[in-house]
Amino acid sequence: MTFTHHLLSRNTIAVKAKAADWKEAVKIGTDLLVKAGTIEPRYYDAIINQTEELGPYYLLAPGLAMPHGRPEEGVLENSFALVTLETPVNFGDQYNDPIEILITLAATDAKTQNEEAIVQVVTIFDDDEVVEKLRSARTVEEVRTLLTTIQE
């Protein structure tokens, strides 16, 4: 399943969400996945603990983060959430902060299952025009329309 398909079929999308800090920002994404039934709530704690231990190594580019844990930390199904923030938050990385778009990744398998979806993530976020549209979208419906266009 592709990244856009995951997001559209489970509607794990939040747009212009409000978060006071990076932990709240991560929680918006994991809450969407808990609600969708694809992760256990402890997945959130795993991400926070690992970030505090290793640093936010999952910041992909300025403004863009892909928080995730390991399969055994409460992943029930392969899934993604997409969160854009009303006010960007800092993760403590002077080069990529502030973060405005978060892709929460949950994968049941370390490599193979996930690769197709990650290829699409890379393709989407390599495209400045798409990123700009995502950033400026005001509603979930706008983002859904954008993702549907990408998917086709």
Add this chain to the structure above:
Amino acid sequence: MKILAICGNGMGTSLVIKMKVKKFLEANNINAQVESCALSEAAGYLAQGIDIALCSQQLTSGITPPKRTHVLGLKNLMDENEFGPAIMKIISENSLT
């Protein structure tokens, strides 16, 4: 030439680095084997002989590379203008194939 992308748990970030690097190498007609793994698995991979290891800058301090391995800590993982010239420099300085 062997290249390894390393991240915290080998699930996502290292895959992103691997894909970007593969694309870059193919576009530049450079033949290399690119793999990805978690920080906890890195020692095993490095022992097999890795020429260039890439990871987020936050993780470089956690890697103890053998003499053969050049470690590149990246800020922007998706910007080939950052990792591209750095990889090319290592390749030419060490005549890697």
